[in-house]
Amino acid sequence: MIVEGAFATLGTQENVHGIKFRLGKGIPRMGWIANKLKLSCLNCGREYPWSFTLQCEPCNGALVDVDYNLDNVTIRSEGCHMERFFDLLPLLDRQSILDGQEGNTPCVHARELGKWLKLPKVYLKDETKNPTGTTKDRQGGLPVAVFRELGIHEFITSSTGNSSTAIARIVARFPDMRMHLFVGDEFLSRVNVVGAENLIVYWLKNGTFVDAHKAAAWFAKQSGITSARGIFFFGQREGLKTAFFEAVDQVPEPIDVYIQGVSSALGVYSTYKGATQYLGLGKIPKMPRLVCVQEETCNPMVRAWEDNAETIRPEHIIRYPRGLSKSTLRGDPTMSYPYIRRVVKATNGTMVTATQAEMREARKLLYELEGIDACYTSVMTIVAARKLAAQGWLSPDDVVLLNITGSDREGAPYPQPNFVVEKEGDGWRIEPFRDEVARGCLDRVYEVIRQTLRIPPEMKLDTEIRLLGGDLALDSVAQLELTLAIEKEFGCEVPPEDINAENFLTIGHLADYLRKRLCDALPA
Numbered sequence: 001m002i003v004e005g006a007f008a009t010l011g012t013q014e015n016v017h018g019i020k021f022r023l024g025k026g027i028p029r030m031g032w033i034a035n036k037l038k039l040s041c042l043n044c045g046r047e048y049p050w051s052f053t054l055q056c057e058p059c060n061g062a063l064v065d066v067d068y069n070l071d072n073v074t075i076r077s078e079g080c081h082m083e084r085f086f087d088l089l090p091l092l093d094r095q096s097i098l099d100g101q102e103g104n105t106p107c108v109h110a111r112e113l114g115k116w117l118k119l120p121k122v123y124l125k126d127e128t129k130n131p132t133g134t135t136k137d138r139q140g141g142l143p144v145a146v147f148r149e150l151g152i153h154e155f156i157t158s159s160t161g162n163s164s165t166a167i168a169r170i171v172a173r174f175p176d177m178r179m180h181l182f183v184g185d186e187f188l189s190r191v192n193v194v195g196a197e198n199l200i201v202y203w204l205k206n207g208t209f210v211d212a213h214k215a216a217a218w219f220a221k222q223s224g225i226t227s228a229r230g231i232f233f234f235g236q237r238e239g240l241k242t243a244f245f246e247a248v249d250q251v252p253e254p255i256d257v258y259i260q261g262v263s264s265a266l267g268v269y270s271t272y273k274g275a276t277q278y279l280g281l282g283k284i285p286k287m288p289r290l291v292c293v294q295e296e297t298c299n300p301m302v303r304a305w306e307d308n309a310e311t312i313r314p315e316h317i318i319r320y321p322r323g324l325s326k327s328t329l330r331g332d333p334t335m336s337y338p339y340i341r342r343v344v345k346a347t348n349g350t351m352v353t354a355t356q357a358e359m360r361e362a363r364k365l366l367y368e369l370e371g372i373d374a375c376y377t378s379v380m381t382i383v384a385a386r387k388l389a390a391q392g393w394l395s396p397d398d399v400v401l402l403n404i405t406g407s408d409r410e411g412a413p414y415p416q417p418n419f420v421v422e423k424e425g426d427g428w429r430i431e432p433f434r435d436e437v438a439r440g441c442l443d444r445v446y447e448v449i450r451q452t453l454r455i456p457p458e459m460k461l462d463t464e465i466r467l468l469g470g471d472l473a474l475d476s477v478a479q480l481e482l483t484l485a486i487e488k489e490f491g492c493e494v495p496p497e498d499i500n501a502e503n504f505l506t507i508g509h510l511a512d513y514l515r516k517r518l519c520d521a522l523p524a
């Protein structure tokens, strides 16, 4: 069977799923490992033994991906997702399966929401029903199972909270493992596994998610400990497709379109792979069009897509990402974007931006109409569906699957960090956490704002609240008062030319301004 796949442009030969790639001369070929799977470079087709090989060095780090022998696949109707879809997951031994109670989530025909969207066939894959409330639970057990099968017991990772919570929950079951987790100041409270001694938390108290990612990569190099490597690790990618597999059985008609809020778009890539496999197995009649959605304040992929760029260029990168959708604050998706673009293009899909006003409205609506309390990342799918329906890109006949990827774990306990990490020269300083250094930059900003502007305790503060115009609409007196209080709290001088919309537009802007100042070690 030939699928005109995403990688057709790369070359001349097709792999087992009909996806074409360039097969260089003298490139090693190994055949199926255990008659089940293959690890091969997407660029040159070089095959690797069953190992933690994520990138092909001769191809400048091109992605090494997993393929499965479709002649040997049985999909089971019962069990946890690793049991049901074992033949399409990167594990050789059934003994490796870990049941974390994830998956087998409901998929609802959203009739009321569908009326509002003018899309009568809209379905919601309700991933909020997973154990930690997000689709990342599918990405929790699988990488741990793969690590264990490959004999890796210690690893480093960073996250905006959901995937690390999912992974840490499973790691906590294995005293012989250690997980080193790097988190930005705003994200510590989103890591909701407490009391696990083998979870070691490194907190960048003045750092963003991007800083945490960089610090984690630096630490991996220094320590020699395995880095989980996000999108590059097939163990992290592959589990996400099982939401689509389940939906194929749950939706009564073939799925025409799959929509997801994305950061690196691992879920979309994985869904593409899954759909390709299901096509090969004859379980679905066509490849769904894939749609990625990002928030207006952090939409590097959509920007690149709209420029028809094959790679992320400097002008697409969001240096200080912020937004309502906390799990997609990846301002620089350089590594994953080219792969995602190819799969989205191959399916005649698209990429869409959601505004914050639209997201707030969609979140309320989803709760009121369908009773699902989802996070802002999830509801971006509703915004995208509405836009695409209005443009005629989606028609009322289309069967549309929205991946409601998660909910917020509001108020859930989070661990005390083991270490505090701060920028130092070209590297990072890592020091044991002490109570007296316990406040992060954003928390300090919140507190100053609360006190200076006398904000009542019941009003929740968020990085997206506007200081100038909109929400708080500070007049010049309040602005001055706030500036003085910030100077006092941070022991620095804020020069008059710095008091502008670039630095003071929202609470997030102010926190970023101070993070930059803290990195440059303050006073003016």
Ligand SMILES: Cc1ncc(COP(=O)(O)O)c(C=O)c1O
Pocket (backbone or CB within 6 Å): 134, 135, 136, 160, 162, 163, 261, 262, 263, 264, 265, 266, 267, 268, 327, 328, 375, 377, 378, 405, 406, 407
């Ligand atoms: C709830 C939720 N939805 C969506 C995403 C985006 O996932 P990706 O871009 O990796 O597919 C994340 C990432 O952490 C998430 O936590």
Ligand SMILES: [Zn+2]
Pocket (backbone or CB within 6 Å): 041, 042, 043, 044, 045, 046, 056, 057, 058, 059, 062
């Ligand atoms: Zn290669």
